[in-house]
Amino acid sequence: MRMEKAGISGFASYLPPHRVDLRQWCEWTDNCWDKVGKVVGTGFRIPGPDQSMYTMAATAVLRLIDQYDVDPGKVRFLGLGTESSTDNSAGAIIIKGMLNEALRQRGRPLLSRHCEVPEIKHACLGGIYAMKSGLRFLLTEPEDSVAIVVSSDIAKYEIGSSGEATQGAGAVAMLLEKNPALLEVDLAGCGSASDYRAVDFRKPMTRGSIGQPADQLPFHDTPIYNGKYSTSCYLDETACALKEMLRKLNREPADYYHSLKAVFMHRPYERMPVSSFGFGYLHGLANNGAAGRAELSEYCDSAELCADMVIEELQSAPDLLAFAMQRELGRIPYPESMRLLRNFREQYHFKNLIRDRMTLGSRQMRELGNVYSASLPAWIAAGLEEALQTGSDLGGQEVLAVGYGSGDAAEAIPMRVVDHWEEAAGRISFAAALTPVSDLSYEQYLSLHGKGVLLASCSDKKNLTTGEFFIDRIGDSVHPEYADQGVEYYRYVDQP
Numbered sequence: 001m002r003m004e005k006a007g008i009s010g011f012a013s014y015l016p017p018h019r020v021d022l023r024q025w026c027e028w029t030d031n032c033w034d035k036v037g038k039v040v041g042t043g044f045r046i047p048g049p050d051q052s053m054y055t056m057a058a059t060a061v062l063r064l065i066d067q068y069d070v071d072p073g074k075v076r077f078l079g080l081g082t083e084s085s086t087d088n089s090a091g092a093i094i095i096k097g098m099l100n101e102a103l104r105q106r107g108r109p110l111l112s113r114h115c116e117v118p119e120i121k122h123a124c125l126g127g128i129y130a131m132k133s134g135l136r137f138l139l140t141e142p143e144d145s146v147a148i149v150v151s152s153d154i155a156k157y158e159i160g161s162s163g164e165a166t167q168g169a170g171a172v173a174m175l176l177e178k179n180p181a182l183l184e185v186d187l188a189g190c191g192s193a194s195d196y197r198a199v200d201f202r203k204p205m206t207r208g209s210i211g212q213p214a215d216q217l218p219f220h221d222t223p224i225y226n227g228k229y230s231t232s233c234y235l236d237e238t239a240c241a242l243k244e245m246l247r248k249l250n251r252e253p254a255d256y257y258h259s260l261k262a263v264f265m266h267r268p269y270e271r272m273p274v275s276s277f278g279f280g281y282l283h284g285l286a287n288n289g290a291a292g293r294a295e296l297s298e299y300c301d302s303a304e305l306c307a308d309m310v311i312e313e314l315q316s317a318p319d320l321l322a323f324a325m326q327r328e329l330g331r332i333p334y335p336e337s338m339r340l341l342r343n344f345r346e347q348y349h350f351k352n353l354i355r356d357r358m359t360l361g362s363r364q365m366r367e368l369g370n371v372y373s374a375s376l377p378a379w380i381a382a383g384l385e386e387a388l389q390t391g392s393d394l395g396g397q398e399v400l401a402v403g404y405g406s407g408d409a410a411e412a413i414p415m416r417v418v419d420h421w422e423e424a425a426g427r428i429s430f431a432a433a434l435t436p437v438s439d440l441s442y443e444q445y446l447s448l449h450g451k452g453v454l455l456a457s458c459s460d461k462k463n464l465t466t467g468e469f470f471i472d473r474i475g476d477s478v479h480p481e482y483a484d485q486g487v488e489y490y491r492y493v494d495q496p
Helices: 022-029 033-039 053-067 092-105 126-140 227-249 253-259 271-286 289-302 307-314 320-325 335-344 348-353 372-389 442-450 461-465
Strands: 006-014 018-021 043-046 075-081 146-155 168-178 183-185 191-194 262-265 398-405 409-417 468-474 488-493
Touching: 006 053, 006 126, 006 372, 018 022, 018 442, 022 033, 022 442, 043 442, 053 092, 053 146, 053 168, 053 468, 053 488, 075 092, 075 126, 092 488, 126 146, 126 168, 126 372, 126 398, 126 409, 146 372, 168 372, 191 227, 227 253, 227 271, 227 320, 227 398, 227 409, 253 271, 253 289, 262 271, 262 372, 271 289, 271 307, 271 335, 271 398, 289 307, 289 335, 307 335, 372 398
Parallel strands: 043 168, 075 146, 262 398
Antiparallel strands: 006 168, 006 183, 018 043, 146 168, 183 409, 191 409, 398 409, 468 488
16 A cells, blocks of 8 residues: 655745845954854844734745645645744734735635644744644645645844854745655654753743833843853754664665765754764764774774774763753763864865755855744755756655754654656745845844834835735733733735
């Protein structure tokens, strides 16, 4: 009996137009452009004062419906992955309401009344969890239904913090179907990993009291994080998820990694996923029997490291939570392995095995900054579009997607590009989503970041919101018969 398959049939994206050029940012802040350009990227986006995670998500989904001629009545699952939601009760239903209003305005059929509308939050992994939920839904749905999952986030860090250069904002919507047109997802082969890591990356919220003026309600939209510790958590959790995936696939690490055409990972900044996959590869070799350990030993010899010590370290299970509880956040759980990784980066094998598999779409991703849950789907979309434009033969090829969310958890997801994927890839329009763009001055950036105010010299709002959703007003009523304080009301602008 042939098992039914499900996967991804389309992508659509939305990025706010307000851009910070990182080369200019380095001049403003006296940072080194050579370092920032290599490690982080070239730019990031900031939402305007009339934009939110919800408006970006709804715009991306509406574009998906348009780009792929989706019948709204067949959408029976609308999932939202985010860590930037500002309503702690309603989630994806907000986006459904916005979409139906726009569809009604355009004389189109509405989304099905029988549509599931979950919101899933787990740092940057919420969108991938939502995707897996949508695929599972499809495989249990007897009717000819489709699912849509949208990842939408705003990454905001304090001025002057180490994370300031890694900000970003945007949304990516995915069309999920049985017998997909782009990527088959091997749900049974996915590797999951999770472990509580305390102060890796958190967003504690302070609640205000009803009746306070809206601008006095305390809400913290910047996270607390610990950079070196967070890096260790990322490396450890993704390696654990990859190991579990390989066990479920019954594949040897080296053989599987060599078979991959492309690798996409959660991308908080330029260098992180490349380092992570390099570490994951070394971690796999240590668990790859005699052949893997022999290859690993060659790399250790080149780095003048003891292979037995590195292998023992890579096969260990360090307790990173204990590091946090003991306030040893600068402690490195894999010190010898990290020395090996630094040396491995300079070798030809690293370029051939690691970096070359992570090039598709990477140039455009340097423009996005960190878009949290939208980071991984954005990279896949950019990669498939570039593959189409450069004539890459991806049909039938294996690709790997690795999601990660601080706190923390990871998902290693084996995928296969379907035959005749080109037609669906031609509708992605990722490059088009990078426009329009308006570079901010330092004063405009500080105003938008700190006060949420777009200075008059920026581009005209009407031009930037045509064909998009925006916040029309925020409720302020606390009357016993009608209370809506803090509730956002939205509007869709279809024409200039």
